[in-house]
Amino acid sequence: xxxxxxxxxxxxxxxxxxxxxxxxxxxxxxxxxxxxxxxxxxxxxxxxxxxxxxxxxxxxxxxxxxxxxxxxxxxxxxxxxxxxxxxxxxxxxxxxxxxxxxxxx
Amino acid sequence: xxxxxxxxxxxxxxxxxxxxxxxxxxxxxxxxxxxxxxxxxxxxxxxxxxxxxxxxxxxxxxxxxxxxxxxxxxxxxxxxxxxxxxxxxxxxxxxxxxxxxxxxxxxxxxxxxxxxxxxxxxxxxxxxxxxxxxxxxxxxxxxxxxxxxxxxxxxxxxxxxxxxxxxxxxxxxxxxxxxxxxxxxx
Numbered sequence: 365x366x367x368x369x370x371x372x373x374x375x376x377x378x379x380x381x382x383x384x385x386x387x388x389x390x391x392x393x394x395x396x397x398x399x400x401x402x403x404x405x406x407x408x409x410x411x412x413x414x415x416x417x418x419x420x421x422x423x424x425x426x427x428x429x430x431x432x433x434x435x436x437x438x439x440x441x442x443x444x445x446x447x448x449x450x451x452x453x454x455x456x457x458x459x460x461x462x463x464x465x466x467x468x469x
Numbered sequence: 470x471x472x473x474x475x476x477x478x479x480x481x482x483x484x485x486x487x488x489x490x491x492x493x494x495x496x497x498x499x500x501x502x503x504x505x506x507x508x509x510x511x512x513x514x515x516x517x518x519x520x521x522x523x524x525x526x527x528x529x530x531x532x533x534x535x536x537x538x539x540x541x542x543x544x545x546x547x548x549x550x551x552x553x554x555x556x557x558x559x560x561x562x563x564x565x566x567x568x569x570x571x572x573x574x575x576x577x578x579x580x581x582x583x584x585x586x587x588x589x590x591x592x593x594x595x596x597x598x599x600x601x602x603x604x605x606x607x608x609x610x611x612x613x614x615x616x617x618x619x620x621x622x623x624x625x626x627x628x629x630x631x632x633x634x635x636x637x638x639x640x641x642x643x644x645x646x647x648x649x650x651x652x653x654x655x
Contacts, residue, residue, distance in 0.1 A: 386490075399496055406506060419517075432525070443630065446541050450541060
């Protein structure tokens with residue numbers, strides 16, 4: 365049983381684990397490329413949450429610096445990913461992630 | 470006591486939003502559920518005294534990325550609900566949650582086991598005096614130790630923008646015709 369006295373880092377880590385598992389499930393279950401991107405964002409947020417929790421636990425600002433870089437990379441990833449999605453869906457409006465297998469050897 | 474209430478409320482926001490992203494068949498609803506999750510994470514950041522990251526979370530994630538998602542959904546007109554029966558991989562639909570539960574069990578067990586062995590050095594390293602202490606400390610870290618990585622992120626963003634413009638551009642009709650006339654294969 366977790367101590368009910370105050371909010372410990374363990375609570376945040378467990379929440380981050382739950383969020384990551386939900387994002388992971390989403391990527392596996394959903395076939396709409398846009399929703400899959402959103403689930404990847406969920407996983408990135410879970411990791412950000414645990415980074416900040418560790419940053420607070422160890423009293424080290426570097427965890428928060430890392431989260432800043434993760435945010436930048438997430439933004440770049442979304443931009444490029446949505447560009448690819450737009451390029452594909454413009455040609456085939458009903459495509460889902462499994463139809464895009466033309467490069468498969 | 471107030472900390473616990475804030476934690477529970479924000480966690481509910483996060484988890485309900487995440488479930489909404491997964492379960493809503495309409496992509497617009499999924500994107501709006503994502504906003505709920507991102508706000509919940511921002512509340513957690515505030516309660517962990519990461520004020521700058523909370524602001525960036527709201528501005529960049531909820532403000533820019535989700536709007537980009539919604540923009541693409543509206544632009545492509547894929548805001549119809551998915552037909553769940555035409556799933557190409559029906560088996561994956563049932564195995565996926567199993568994998569999710571497995572990941573949660575594994576990571577959760579690791580956290581609970583490591584809880585007793587975590588060495589907490591000090592909680593004094595983070596400067597919390599003053600209303601802008603977090604921003605100052607983060608800026609000092611970002612512009613001294615990580616200044617090279619910070620400059621590289623600007624290169625990354627430029628590359629992302631240029632690449633996306635190239636990807637999403639429609640092929641120029643006049644240019645293509647001129648090329649075909651000249652006998653150059655595109």
